[in-house]
Every structure is written in C-alpha cells, then in structure tokens.
Amino acid sequence: METLETLSDKLDTTGDIQSIVRTMKALSAVSIRQYEQAADAVASYAKTIDMGLTAILHDRRAGGLSLPHTGSTDADVAGLIVIGSDRGLCGRYNETVARAAVDCINDRTAVLGVIGARAAARLEAQRHKADRLFLLPGSVAGMTPMVGRVIVEIESWMRERGVETVNVVHNRREGRSRAVPTSSAVLPIASEDLQQLADARWPGPGLPFFRMDRDRLLSWLVRERLFVLLYRALAEALASEHATRLAAMQSAERNIKERREDLTSDYRRKRQETITREMLDVISGFEAVSGSDD
Structure with missing residues (x-):
C-alpha cells in the first residue's frame, strides 16, 4: 500500500520528467x-x-x-x-x-x-x-x-x-x-x-x-x-x-499530465485518510483518558 511519502516522491519525479519533456519540445x-x-x-x-x-x-x-x-x-x-x-x-x-x-x-x-x-x-x-x-x-x-x-x-x-x-x-x-x-x-x-x-x-x-x-x-x-x-x-x-x-514529446506530455493528475488525486485522498485517522486516534485517546478520570 502506497504511503504519503511514496506518492510525494512520485509526484516530484513526474514533475521532473515533465520539465525534461517540455525542454525537449522547445529544442x-x-x-x-x-x-x-x-x-x-x-x-x-x-x-x-x-x-x-x-x-x-x-x-x-x-x-x-x-x-x-x-x-x-x-x-x-x-x-x-x-x-x-x-x-x-x-x-x-x-x-x-x-x-x-x-x-x-x-x-x-x-x-x-x-x-x-x-x-x-x-x-x-x-x-x-x-x-x-x-x-x-x-x-x-x-x-x-x-x-x-x-x-x-x-x-x-x-x-x-x-x-x-x-x-x-x-x-x-x-x-x-x-x-x-x-x-x-x-x-x-x-x-x-x-x-x-x-x-x-x-x-x-x-x-x-x-x-x-x-x-x-x-x-x-x-x-x-x-x-x-x-x-x-x-x-x-x-x-x-x-x-x-x-x-512524441507532445504525446508524452499529455500522458504525464494525466498521470500527474491521478497521483495528485491519490495523494489528496491519502492525505485526507491520514488526517481523518489521526483525528479519530486523538478523539479515541481523549475519550479513553476522560473515561479513566471518571
């Protein structure tokens, strides 16, 4: 299962490739x-x-x-x-x-x-x-x-x-x-x-x-x-x-753009899941502490 760090690395790599493709297109x-x-x-x-x-x-x-x-x-x-x-x-x-x-x-x-x-x-x-x-x-x-x-x-x-x-x-x-x-x-x-x-x-x-x-x-x-x-x-x-x-570079750029959009969507969804899970952990921990005080 991919983590936030893995998705972030993939987004950075995709961005670097996209820059190279744009340079080759210009040349x-x-x-x-x-x-x-x-x-x-x-x-x-x-x-x-x-x-x-x-x-x-x-x-x-x-x-x-x-x-x-x-x-x-x-x-x-x-x-x-x-x-x-x-x-x-x-x-x-x-x-x-x-x-x-x-x-x-x-x-x-x-x-x-x-x-x-x-x-x-x-x-x-x-x-x-x-x-x-x-x-x-x-x-x-x-x-x-x-x-x-x-x-x-x-x-x-x-x-x-x-x-x-x-x-x-x-x-x-x-x-x-x-x-x-x-x-x-x-x-x-x-x-x-x-x-x-x-x-x-x-x-x-x-x-x-x-x-x-x-x-x-x-x-x-x-x-x-x-x-x-x-x-x-x-x-x-x-x-x-x-x-x-x-x-060929124009076709590659379109594919990279689509791939980057998919990775961005996955990254946001994963980030939201992580935030939700951390909030639930905080709430569960707070409830546990509050129950023990009673």
Whole structure:
C-alpha cells in the first residue's frame, strides 16, 4: 500500500520528467525551424548552379557540341545513401526509412552508405550492412562538412567501384509531424533535366564569359549540384526527425499530465485518510483518558 511519502516522491519525479519533456519540445521546435531555413537557403544557391549549367550548355551548343554525358541511369553499379537518425525518442522514424531503403536495394546496389547509427543498425538487422557509416551533425553548422565527407566517399565509389548512379533515401516532413520516406537520384543528372537546362532562356542580354576549361567547369558545377541535393535531403531529414520527436514529446506530455493528475488525486485522498485517522486516534485517546478520570 502506497504511503504519503511514496506518492510525494512520485509526484516530484513526474514533475521532473515533465520539465525534461517540455525542454525537449522547445529544442525540437527550434531545430525544425533551423533546418527548414537551411533547406530554403540552399535553394537560392541551387538556382545559381542551374544558371551556371545553363550558361555552359548554351556555350557547348554554340560550339556545336552535344549534351554532356554525366553517367548512365541504367549503369550496372549503383550506390545508395540512406539518412536516418543517431538519437532516439522519435518513434518509428528509423524503421520507416530502413524499410524504404530495403525496397530500393537491388542487384545493382554495390555500395551502401548510411548517415545515422540507428538506421544502420536497422538495415544490418535485415542483412544489409553499411559499407560506410556517417554520424549525423548536431547542428546546422555541421551540415556542410558532413555533406562534404559524403561527396568525397561518393567520388571514391566512382573511382574504385565504378559507381555511376547514386540514390538517396530519407524521411521528409509531411504535415506537422508525419515523416514520409522519399527516394531521389542525385547522380547522374537526368538527360531530361540537362535538356531542360539547355533549353532554358538566359535572363540577361548575353551569356557570361568564363576562362576556366569548359569540362573542368562543368565537372565543378555537377559536383556543386550534388552538394545541393545532398544538403537539402539532409536538412529535410533532420527537420522531419525533430518534427517526429516533437510529436512524441507532445504525446508524452499529455500522458504525464494525466498521470500527474491521478497521483495528485491519490495523494489528496491519502492525505485526507491520514488526517481523518489521526483525528479519530486523538478523539479515541481523549475519550479513553476522560473515561479513566471518571
């Protein structure tokens, strides 16, 4: 049977947990906004890269050259990047992205890179061990070097393993809290996208002049486009992770509030019972003393 002291300790513990949950809710809400702003910011850079590609494709066309070959989407050797989570308290987030990744793995998938230890563990449990594991950055500031390391790894796959096609699988925020898995190709640039860029009208009166070797410049622009796609995917994944965690914390807060109300009710009832019992003891003792005096 619970005592007043036990109920009081439980109320204190519940209050401490409630404070932690509120703090985590606030951190997740702030993080969602930061990662969404990062995704919006890189969109402007993406437009700059596309304009650069449009300029060089127009220059190639003026020189009588065809569209460049950036890789084959039907290549026999492909790579897959999966973005998961390193932290918990985000429900089925990693299970969802791991299931989507398994659906994308086929006979062409020669190398598997995973960002996030928990997603890597999920995939390994399904007999898909990561060839390269990356740990997620803890803030927006760590995203750029993180993406840089992934690009270096992809370039290594291309040199050493003959990889031409690279896809990325990650969760994307849908609504306020739902994380929906999505898959997209980051390499090579699809021929229809190249054609669209080549057909795009230049906004100025004349094309920009460049001194760098045309092929080197094209290679650099393709690399920067890869950076933009990976950065955006990482930002969307981190925003969806924190949105999922925020939803979990909101649910936990409701449960804690209900539990605290139950404990408060039990505590008050127990306290009233204790007071009543002590008063009865006092009355019984007084009557006993009064009877003995007679």
